[in-house]
Amino acid sequence: MLQADGDIVETDGVSPLAFTVTDGDSYYVVVKHRNHLAVMTDTTYPINQGALIDFTNPTTGTFGTGSQAIQNGIMMLYSADANGDGSVNAADRAITWNDRNQSGYLLSDVNLSGSVNAGDRSLTWNGRNKFTQVP
Numbered sequence: 389m390l391q392a393d394g395d396i397v398e399t400d401g402v403s404p405l406a407f408t409v410t411d412g413d414s415y416y417v418v419v420k421h422r423n424h425l426a427v428m429t430d431t432t433y434p435i436n437q438g439a440l441i442d443f444t445n446p447t448t449g450t451f452g453t454g455s456q457a458i459q460n461g462i463m464m465l466y467s468a469d470a471n472g473d474g475s476v477n478a479a480d481r482a483i484t485w486n487d488r489n490q491s492g493y494l495l496s497d498v499n500l501s502g503s504v505n506a507g508d509r510s511l512t513w514n515g516r517n518k519f520t521q522v523p
């Protein structure tokens with residue numbers, strides 16, 4: 389579960405994320421979100437106890453070019469993928485328009501405010517032509 393502060397934890401909201409891995413192996417790490425564009429490390433990392441991969445750090449290499457947004461020097465996932473298909477385009481904008489004035493846990497709530505309104509629609513427009521580069 390991706391928390392508002394960027395931490396990723398187990399679905400209980402507090403436990404550190406645990407993986408079953410083969411000791412000594414290294415892995416690419418991918419972060420996917422229901423209505424944001426996924427990002428992946430550009431190299432493998434050994435996954436051991438206490439491993440930390442900080443995708444907010446601009447020096448953490450990610451696969452592809454321009455795969456993350458940056459704000460005030462902090463890297464973040466691009467939002468606005470209202471249909472979760474890995475790209476932001478007119479279809480996402482149409483979904484946010486059709487869901488306007490609704491509240492709840494909706495894919496079209498691309499700014500995660502709890503409701504769908506002009507702010508979500510603007511994000512889909514401003515994010516148009518972006519797509520995930522995760523293979």
Ligand SMILES: [Ca+2]
Pocket residue numbers: 468469470471472473474475476477479480
């Ligand atoms: Ca989309």
Ligand SMILES: [Ca+2]
Pocket residue numbers: 496497498499500501502503504505507508
């Ligand atoms: Ca919203």
